[in-house]
Amino acid sequence: xxxxxxxxxxxxxPTPNGQKLHIMLEELGVPYTYHRxxxxxxxxxxxxxxxxxxxxxxxxxxxxxxxxxxxxxxxESGAILKYLGLKFGKLYPTxxxxxxxxxxxxxxxxxxxxxxxxxxNHFSVYAPEKIPYAIKxxxxxxxxxxxxxxxxxxxxxxxxxxxSIADIASIGWAQSAERYGITRAEFPHFYAxxxxxxxxxxxxxxxxxxxxxxxxxxxxxxxxxxxxxNQR
Numbered sequence: 286x287x288x289x290x291x292x293x294x295x296x297x298x299p300t301p302n303g304q305k306l307h308i309m310l311e312e313l314g315v316p317y318t319y320h321r322x323x324x325x326x327x328x329x330x331x332x333x334x335x336x337x338x339x340x341x342x343x344x345x346x347x348x349x350x351x352x353x354x355x356x357x358x359x360x361e362s363g364a365i366l367k368y369l370g371l372k373f374g375k376l377y378p379t380x381x382x383x384x385x386x387x388x389x390x391x392x393x394x395x396x397x398x399x400x401x402x403x404x405x406n407h408f409s410v411y412a413p414e415k416i417p418y419a420i421k422x423x424x425x426x427x428x429x430x431x432x433x434x435x436x437x438x439x440x441x442x443x444x445x446x447x448x449s450i451a452d453i454a455s456i457g458w459a460q461s462a463e464r465y466g467i468t469r470a471e472f473p474h475f476y477a478x479x480x481x482x483x484x485x486x487x488x489x490x491x492x493x494x495x496x497x498x499x500x501x502x503x504x505x506x507x508x509x510x511x512x513x514x515n516q517r
Contacts, residue, residue, distance in 0.1 A: 286373070286374060287372055287373050287374065289315040289316055289350060289373075290316075290350065291316070291349040291350055292316040292317050292318045292349075293310065293315060293316070293317040293318070293346055293347070293348050293349075294317070294318050294320060294346060294347040294348075294349070295307070295310060295317050295318065295319050295320065295344065295346055296320045296322050296334065296337070296338070296343060296344060296345045296346065296347075297319065297320070297321070297322065297343045297344040297345075297495065298321060298322060298324065298343050298344075298495060299492075299493070299494060299495040299496045300343070300457075301399065301402075301457035301458040301460070301461075302342070302343065302344060302362045302399065302457070303343050303344045303362075303457075303495065304456075304457035304491055304492050304494075305344070305362045305365070305366060305453055305454050305457055306344040306346065306362060306365055306366075307319075307490070307491035307492070307494040307495070308453045308456065308457070308487060308488050308490075308491030308492070309365070309366055309369055309370075309376070309450065309453050309491070310369075310491070311486075311487035311488075311490045311491045311494075312375070312376060312453070312485075312487040312488075312491075313369060313373050313375055313376070315373065319494060319495060321495060322334060322343050324343070329341040329342065329343065336358070337358035337359075337360060338358075338360040339360065340360060340361070342360070342361075344360075344362055344365060345358060345359065345360040345365070346358065346359050346365055346368075348368075348372075361395075362395065362454070363391050363392070363394075363395040363454065366391065366450040366453060366454060367388075367391070367450065370449075370450050376448065376449050376450050376453065377449060377450055378447070378449070383445070383446065383447075386445045386446065386451075387445040387449045387450060387451045389445075390437075390444045390445050390451035390454075390455075391450055391451050391454050393433075394451070394454040394455045394458070395454065397430055398430050398434070398455055398458055399454075399458050401423060401426045401427055401430055402427055402430070402458055402461065402465070404419075404423045404426075405420075405423035405424055405426070405427045405465065406461070408420050408423055409423070409424065424465070424466075427465050428465070428466070428467070431462065431465070431467045431472055431475060432472070434455070434459075434472075434475050434478075435471075435472040435473070435474045435475040436474070437474075438474040438475055438477065438478045439474045440474075442478070442481065443478070443481075444478070452478075452482060456479070456482045456483070456488060456492075457492065459475075459479055460492070462475070462476075462479065
C-alpha cells in the first residue's frame with residue numbers, strides 16, 4: 286500500500302467542489318496541508334495558482350511525492366479524486382467493470398449534478414434579474430437529477446455499489462437538498478444515503494474543513510508560494 290511522508294498540498298475552499306477534496310483526504314488518512322484560496326481577493330487568478338489550476342478554479346493539489354517520486358499538480362475535482370484513489374488504492378476499484386460504474390457516476394456528478402445545481406442557485410438567488418424561464422429550467426433539472434439519484438439508490442447503499450469517490454463527489458452538493466425542495470417523502474432512498482454518508486466522521490470533517498480557517502492571503506503564505514512555484 287502506498288504511503289505518504291510529505292503532506293499533500295490542498296488549495297481549496299469549503300464549497301461543494303472543495304469539499305470533495307477535503308472528504309477524500311480525510312477518508313484516506315494521509316497527511317495534507319490546507320491552503321485557503323481567497324477568491325474574493327482574486328487569488329485564483331494569480332500566476333502562482335494558475336501554475337497548478339489553469340482554469341482558475343478550486344480545488345487543486347500538489348503532491349510532492351507524485352509518479353516517479355517527483356511532484357505533480359492536479360486540478361479539477363473529479364481528476365483529483367481519481368488520482369488519489371488510484372495512488373492509494375482506496376475508494377476507487379481495481380476491477381475494470383467496477384471502475385466503469387464509478388466513472389459513470391463520477392462524470393454524472395461533474396457534468397450534471399454539480400453544474401445544474403449551481404445554475405439553479407445562481408438564477409434563483411444571485412442573478413440580478415429574475416428570469417422565470419431560467420429559474421424553472423434549472424429547478425426542473427435539479428428535481429430530475431435528485432430523482433435519478435433516488436432511483437439509483439433504491440437498493441444499493443452507495444451510488445456505485447461500494448463506498449467510493451462517486452459518493453464523495455456528490456455528498457457536498459447534496460447538502461442543499463432541502464433548499465431545492467427535495468423532501469424525504471418523495472426521495473426516501475436519497476435521504477437514506479444522505480444520512481448514511483453524513484454519519485461518517487471523515488465526511489463531517491471534510492464538510493467543515495476551512496470554515497473556521499483564517500483568511501491568510503496567498504501573497505502572504507511564503508511556504509505555499511514556494512511549493513506552487515517549484516512543484517513542476
